[in-house]
Amino acid sequence: MASTTISLSLPSFSSSSSTHSCTQTKPSIFSHHQLTRKNLPSSLFTSTTFLYNRTATRTQQISTSFKVKCSAAASSSATLPSALLFDCDGVLVDTEKDGHRISFNDTFKEKELGVTWDVDLYGELLKIGGGKERMTAYFNKTGWPERAPKSEEERKEFIASLHKRKTELFMALIENRLLPLRPGVAKLIDQALGKGVKVAVCSTSNEKAVSAVVSCLLGPERAEKIKIFAGDVVPRKKPDPAIYTLAANTLGVDPSSCVVVEDSAIGLAAAKAAEMTCIVTKSGYTADEDFLNADAVFDCIGDPPEERFDLAFCGSVLQKQYVS
Structure with a gap:
């Protein structure tokens, strides 16, 4: 039987991939209140990025003269998360x-x-x-x-x-390793495991597929330390918070002490409904989605010298030290 293409009348989405690069967009920080220069440590004012004023009727992009500095020195007093929870598709790999x-x-x-x-x-x-x-x-x-x-x-x-x-x-x-890890993923997981922070992957994808990503691309040594929650392990999938609630309960941690790394609006909604802090790393399909409720938004995690954030930054966001 001949194959024909069936398409819907739907809006176009960007298909550019950020699998190999961290240079798609500049990082952004979101908070529950208007952010101003006086609210942030002086060590963060090093270059240019963008802030969003959530108090405006419409989101307005405001050019400022600071950049989040990811080093531990910029947030040495940060409390580390109890658990770091990653989505799989679009976060670990731009799949x-x-x-x-x-x-x-x-x-x-x-x-x-x-x-x-x-x-x-x-x-x-x-x-x-x-x-x-x-x-x-x-x-x-x-x-x-x-x-x-x-x-x-x-x-x-x-x-x-x-x-x-x-x-x-x-x-x-x-x-066959035809799809690589996104920049910075292995680094951030190693930092978390090295500091005793629990790490899990929470995905709507099939459990076998997620396990393959973790074991093949992160390696067996990391994989045995990472808990996987995937597929039909919960009856309702993202944007329902069930998978993140299950992860917190299983790991024995308070949701408020967890940091989630997501790439999509439905993943962000799930994390927030579970009352967790959420950092978004945009992927090829999600660059134009609405991340207004995110605690921070970046184009990727990033490896040095293009590192966007690290474990210390996750802790500082958890503390809400950038919220006025």
């Missing part, structure tokens, strides 16, 4: 455009469904947490393929089988 999307399309082609998700369409579908949920919502809107069963229960099994095959194809990409 969506050239990983998950390709694996979905290869699955659709194998099954002769006549469906292709282009870059912009997949960016819109990412607003739905979970691959099975994503396919179901798409088919409900555009019509189910002729090869799909008719009953609701059989369709659930059909979607599950598609997702299983998609996960196998995605894992092959990871195992």
Whole structure:
């Protein structure tokens, strides 16, 4: 059966990837109040970045003359987080455009469904947490393929089988190391583990796929120290806070002492609903999303000499020392 492209009338999203570079955008800090120069330590006024005034009716970009300095010296008195919780896709690895999307399309082609998700369409579908949920919502809107069963229960099994095959194809990409870690990820995890901070990955993706990312790209020594919460471990996926609440309960830490690293608006919403501090590292698909409620926003974590933030900065944000 010939394959044809089915697309929705959806707005375009940027597909540029930040996998190999930290130079997409300048870092930004958000707070729950207007930030001013007098609220910040003098050691932070070193170069140019952008602040956002959340008290305005519309978010206004304000050019200022300071940059967050990530060294421990800038925040030596910071209390470290009890746990550092990472999303997987878009945070550990910029997997969506050239990983998950390709694996979905290869699955659709194998099954002769006549469906292709282009870059912009997949960016819109990412607003739905979970691959099975994503396919179901798409088919409900555009019509189910002729090869799909008719009953609701059989369709659930059909979607599950598609997702299983998609996960196998995605894992092959990871195992062959065709998708690299984002800059600074290994550094920040090593800092956390070295200081006794608990580390976990909290993702809507399939648990096997997340485990493959952690074990293959971070290595077995790190992997055995990282707890994974993924897939259907909770009944409701992001933006519901269930996965972050489960992580805090399982790790035995207070949500208010956790710092989450996310890349998407739905991940940010989940972290905030769980009453956690959240730092956003934008990814290829999420650069234009609304991160107004984030505690800090960067283009990536970054490795020296392009480091954006470190564990000490996570602690300082947790203390809210940048909030007036």
